[in-house]
Amino acid sequence: MNTLPPGDSPRAFRPNALLAPQLIQTVLATKRPVKRRWQKLGSVMEAVARQHLLDCGDGVRLTGMHSRQPASREPRGLVVLIHGWEGSHDSTYLYSMACQVFEDGWNVFRLNLRDHAGTHGLNEKLFHSARIAEVLNAIKAVQALDGNARLAVIGFSLGGNFALRVGLLGPAAGVTPLLSIGISPSIDPGATLRAIDNGPTVFKRYFLDKWRKTLDAKAEAWPGLYDFRDLQRYTSFVEITRRFVQDHTEYDTLEEYLATYTLTPPMLMGSPSPLAVLTAQDDTVIPIADFEGLGARGSVIAYDAPKRGGHCGFIENFALESWAEKRVTELLARL
Numbered sequence: 001m002n003t004l005p006p007g008d009s010p011r012a013f014r015p016n017a018l019l020a021p022q023l024i025q026t027v028l029a030t031k032r033p034v035k036r037r038w039q040k041l042g043s044v045m046e047a048v049a050r051q052h053l054l055d056c057g058d059g060v061r062l063t064g065m066h067s068r069q070p071a072s073r074e075p076r077g078l079v080v081l082i083h084g085w086e087g088s089h090d091s092t093y094l095y096s097m098a099c100q101v102f103e104d105g106w107n108v109f110r111l112n113l114r115d116h117a118g119t120h121g122l123n124e125k126l127f128h129s130a131r132i133a134e135v136l137n138a139i140k141a142v143q144a145l146d147g148n149a150r151l152a153v154i155g156f157s158l159g160g161n162f163a164l165r166v167g168l169l170g171p172a173a174g175v176t177p178l179l180s181i182g183i184s185p186s187i188d189p190g191a192t193l194r195a196i197d198n199g200p201t202v203f204k205r206y207f208l209d210k211w212r213k214t215l216d217a218k219a220e221a222w223p224g225l226y227d228f229r230d231l232q233r234y235t236s237f238v239e240i241t242r243r244f245v246q247d248h249t250e251y252d253t254l255e256e257y258l259a260t261y262t263l264t265p266p267m268l269m270g271s272p273s274p275l276a277v278l279t280a281q282d283d284t285v286i287p288i289a290d291f292e293g294l295g296a297r298g299s300v301i302a303y304d305a306p307k308r309g310g311h312c313g314f315i316e317n318f319a320l321e322s323w324a325e326k327r328v329t330e331l332l333a334r335l
Contacts, residue, residue: 013306013323015316022282023200025310032320034096044070045102049110052145056137061122064111064138065089066145067102076105077150077178077335080139083110084157084312085129086210088117093156093183093312100325104332106152109142111135113159115214121221128249129158129189130260132165136173139166143175152332153180156312157286160185161261164268164275167299171272178335179301181276183324184283184312187263188290190255196237199284207237265291269298276302276331278324280309302331 019025035046049065056062069075079101083094089110102108112119114134115127143151155163160182167180186192196204215228231247234240242254251257268275277300281288288305296303304327306314314324 020308022310025313028315029093029312032092034092038099043099045099054138054141056134060134062138064109067108075107078146078148079106079152080109082155082159082162084159120217136175139175151177153177156183158186167273167275168271179274183278184286190258191287193238265294269300271299274301278304281307283311285311
């Protein structure tokens with residue numbers, strides 16, 4: 001049920017014309033010099049950040065970076081941020097958002113998913129996208145560490161899917177965010193896989209290369225346990241995922257696996273806790289058709305889908321300011 005008051009219409013995203021193309025937006029999402037920018041603005045988030053190893057139950061351990069507000073400042077609450085596939089707590093888009101919400105007065109925890117941020121040797125079993133239970137347990141551990149009951153969750157791309165699932169599944173597990181925000185979230189993972197296969201070659205090569213490298217890192221971390229040589233020959237993202245699911249997960253088929261984290265507009269609008277979705281109509285990785293029927297109704301307190309923005313981009317100008325960060329600031333202010 002929607003527990004937040006309605007807000008004013010959001011300021012439209014109108015990027016500088018030279019920055020508007022989808023490819024530029026997507027590249028800037030990961031290549032902006034955000035640390036230099038935030039240092040110039042006087043951010044102290046990185047200076048106070050502390051790394052933590054979280055006990056997530058059943059022997060699972062995840063890592064992340066925790067930044068608290070200074071003692072002189074009462075925090076507004078805790079924001080947990082979740083990166084996209086093959087990202088980390090240090091990913092450009094996530095780091096910049098973390099600085100923004102920290103400057104807005106929130107404590108921040110930048111969570112690393114299993115087998116991300118160089119943690120391939122931390123847990124024996126492989127990462128896959130159905131592992132929502134350990135993410136919920138990680139957030140419980142972060143809340144206990146932070147001591148703050150006021151929680152918001154923000155995720156990007158695959159992390160956006162995780163964030164929305166926290167809002168959907170968390171209340172039944174004892175995790176109830178005031179708001180969960182998905183930015184460029186992959187809500188129909190099957191459509192995302194097909195979009196990568198059928199989209200620009202540069203994106204397909206990028207994702208395949210990322211996956212091959214993480215498989216190599218996992219095999220190196222656990223000598224003799226994993227052999228991914230057969231997977232390395234695939235050039236289709238759909239087919240490499242299908243073979244990965246069959247050989248290395250508890251699911252019998254790709255379709256069964258994808259169903260565990262496929263989200264639909266009715267599911268989102270019927271969430272037991274408030275959600276928000278920000279995506280772009282020109283995102284070649286996340287088809288806008290996935291969101292057909294979604295609106296700011298029910299538990300979805302905001303659904304913004306500007307024509308431009310690319311994948312996790314939303315860069316407005318040559319000062320490299322992010323419209324998504326400003327929009328999140330507006331949403332969190334309503335809490």
